Amino acid sequence: MATWAFALTRVSILLSLPQLSSGFDIDGCTSIIVDGGAMVDGSSVTSHANDCQDCDWRMVYVPAKDHPAGSERVIYDAVWSQYPRIVDPSRSSQYHAAAGIDSSAVLGRIPQVKHTYAMWEGSYGFMNEHGLGMGESTCAAYLVGKGIADGGDALFSIGNLMAIAMERCQSARCAIRTMGELGSKYGFYGEDPGMGGAGEAVTLVDRSGEAWVFHICGGVPSNDTKAAWAGQRGAVWVAQRVPRGHVAVIANSNIIREVDVDDTENFMAHPGLLDLLQEAKLWDGKGRLDWQKAVQPDMATFSYFPGQAPIPMYSTIRMWGVLRKAAPSAGLEATPDLSSFPFSVPVDGKASILDVMNWFRTHYEGTEFDMRYGSLAGPWQTPFRMEGGSGMNSVPGQFARSTSISRTSYTVISQSGISQPRVWFAPDASATSVFVPFFASSLSAGGKFDMEAYGTGSMKSVGFLSKPGTLQPAWWAHDFVANWMNLCYQNMSEQYVYPARDSLQRTVVAAVETGTKHSDNVHDLTELASRLQRNVTEEWWQLAEKLVVRYNDGYFNFPEATPTTVASIGYPAFWLEMIGFDQEFYRPHWFKQSPEPPSLLAASVKEQLGDASKDGTEHHGNDMMSRAWPLRWLGALALAVPVYLAGYRQGQQAARSDSYKLMA
Incomplete structure (x- = not known):
């Protein structure tokens, strides 16, 4: 997901304040996908860390519906992400007007199908009642579509494509075909301006156990109604199945390499893919198509954040950070060379769902990139980095980018290919949060969950003074703890937060494993999930209260072992x-x-x-600084200042009147 969400009124206010930048809320999502042959329980897994500073983080239940013949499906502006992300009570009772927003922008309509499936939904669709699960990550691409809201004719961004595919499909193959065909017919545009956000990756799993990676970007327009592939030129797309026992990581970059369009067991593609890429002069037609090389700029030198210098390690360090844990025997190196990473690698041994959760929590601990150390970590050794702002506009550079960052809106992990497909949802930064379950089967039984904890509220307001008997949202509990930790991150994480996270997470996962072994009853599983959702929220608010006392005023106050003492922490x-x-x-x-x-x-x-x-x-x-790289790095540095100036101008020109979106 991406959001440079600066309404014009906000921009004018920010410009009047000293030392504040008018413009960079840099977002970039991570998705990990694992084939069932790599998992202990045989589940296929997809995921999505939705890194978005202003997103509506609510879990929403969208019920199944029957539609009269001749109905139309409304296409709203899915790039808008703030609360409320949609105003449409007919889609879900949770999508009511709020925060001064009483309607959503309608971009167009397409024919509706007779029946649509129920789903769990956030900023993007998570999973439907048939166990079809998805994750997302925005990618750069040469082919840039232009949306209707910006004066173009492309109707679809990725959020709407994912939602419609979940409404209509039971399998990953159906979802891929649906998204590809709709994008090609009606036009596809990226969530973010320019080449930096022109492409998308969607990771998909289904009840059959198949796991897929889908890439899509803008099309090859033509005014000639007799041109080849007329009516299907609005997008180009390709998908590859994750091999048995493998894991793949998408971190804002295309990962599909050589495409064998004849291998329909492992690839799906736009029927005119090869012709259109040749026509666009992105491929010479010789040999086998390398999708990554053809459609995407070199991420080591390309500035996909308008106004900032290239940051070559932005994608690759996240990929390396996950793969070094999932497949250390692969011997992959931390390098800015994206082409050195294969599409996927076999997992060493078998991974558990706890392993996948922890892959999202890494700050590269125990490596030379350990984000707890160095000047940017500060005296309290926080792994969170303050991004963007006027400082980084003036002083180009890059720091390590992890899969868990301060502006992570939520992380979702979806398991399918098992008897009870489920979504694991963690509010805020995954490093300091606990995942709770939402079963797919609950969707066909009314979609009950702890609405108070996970389905209400927004980051636009918080009420610490709760009425008796009420509970503030889980997102605010986790967000507060993560922010409070910056007072003394290393001490808090070791003494309280990480032990509490790990213990509670093990308890939750064990309860789900036991519950699904003993019962397939939808009511029992729904009640179990709701109870766990409530328990985690209450425990995290209790932890928040404890941390306020323990670390008040920079001291370690009244610990359990010596409840009458106060100790000075001081600078390390x-x-x-x-x-x-x-x-x-x-x-x-x-x-x-x-x-x-x-x-x-x-x-x-x-x-x-x-x-x-x-x-x-x-x-x-x-x-990273081996003999092969100095010339590239010198080139990147030489580009930094002119790229900043040109990118800033382009970004400002591309900014929409309501919001300015970047990388998801």
């Missing part, structure tokens, strides 16, 4: 050494980059991070 010794703290620090002091870590940093950590002073160069993975 290695931090004071790093900044050169001395008797003169009653004046402002400054520090510069050092090739050596502080001597007072633990020896094990220094060894883990690597000592750059040994050879006078920085260590960036196994290959």
Whole structure:
């Protein structure tokens, strides 16, 4: 999902304030997909970390419906993501007017089918009643569609395509065909302006156990009504099945490589894919088509965030971060070279659902990219980074980008190919959150869940003073804990948050495993899920209250072991050494980059991070600054300033009057 959501009134306010940027809310989603042969329980898994600063994070139940002959399906502006993301009570009773928004922009209509299926839905569809599950990640592409709202003729962005596919399909193959055909017929446009957001990836699993990756981007327009593939030129698309026992990671980049259009068991594609790409001069027609190479710019040098320099590791470090855990024997390196990553790799052994959850929680702990250390982590060793803003506009650069970030709206993991397909939903940043279950079978029985905890509220308002007997949303509990941790992240995470997260997560997963073994009764499973949703929310609010007391005013207050003591936390010794703290620090002091870590940093950590002073160069993975890369990096740096100026102008021109969307 992507959102540079700056309404014009907000922009004018921000511009009047000192030291605030008028423009960068950089979003970029991650999706992990696992074939059932790689999972302990045989489930196929898809997922989506919805990294979006202003999204409506509510879980919504969309009921199944019958539609009269001749009905039309309304296509709303799905790029709008703020609460309420849709105003349409006929779709769901939860989609009522709120926050001063009483209607949604209608882009068009298409013929409706006789019957539509029930689904769990967030900013995108999660899973329908038949166990069809999806995840999403926006990608760059050369072919840029132009939406109706921006004066073009393309009707569909990815959110609507996913929703319609879930309404109409039981299988991943049906969903792929539906999305591809609708995009090709009615036109497809990216959620974000320009090439940076022109493409999309959707990961799909279904009850048969199949797992697929679907890529789509803008089409090849022509005014000639007799042109080849007339009526199907609004988008080009391709899909590849994840091999047995494999895992694939999409982190805002196309991952499908060589396409065999004749292998219909493992590939699906636009029927005119090869012809249209040749016509667009993106492929020379020789050999087998490499989709990634043909449709996507080189992510090591391309600036897909208008106004900012290229950030070559943005995608690849996330891919490496997951794959190093899922398949260490693959020996993949942390490098900005996207082409060095295969479409998928076999998982070492078998993964559990707890493993998949933890793949989303990494901050590269135990590696040289460990985000808990270094100047950007601050004295409290927080792995969260403050992105965008006027500072990064003036000083181009990049930092490690993890799968769990402060603006993660939610992370959803969907399991299918098993007797009881389910969605696991974690509000806010996954590193500091607990996943709770929502069963697909509950959708056909009224869609009951803990509405108070997961289906109401928004980030536009919070009420800490609850009425007796009411519960504030789970999202605010998790978001508060994640933000409060910045007061003393390392201590809080080790002492309280991570142990509580892991213990509670194991309890929840064990309860689901036991419940599904002992009963297939929809009522029993729905009640189990609702009870777990309520319990996690209550426990996390209790944790929030405890953390307020324990870490008030920068002290460690009244701990369980010694409830009458208060201890000073203070600045860590290695931090004071790093900044050169001395008797003169009653004046402002400054520090510069050092090739050596502080001597007072633990020896094990220094060894883990690597000592750059040994050879006078920085260590960036196994290959990032290898001999093959200096020229590319010099080129990227040389481009930084002009790219910023040109990108900023292009971004401003592309900004819509209601919101400005970027990478999801």
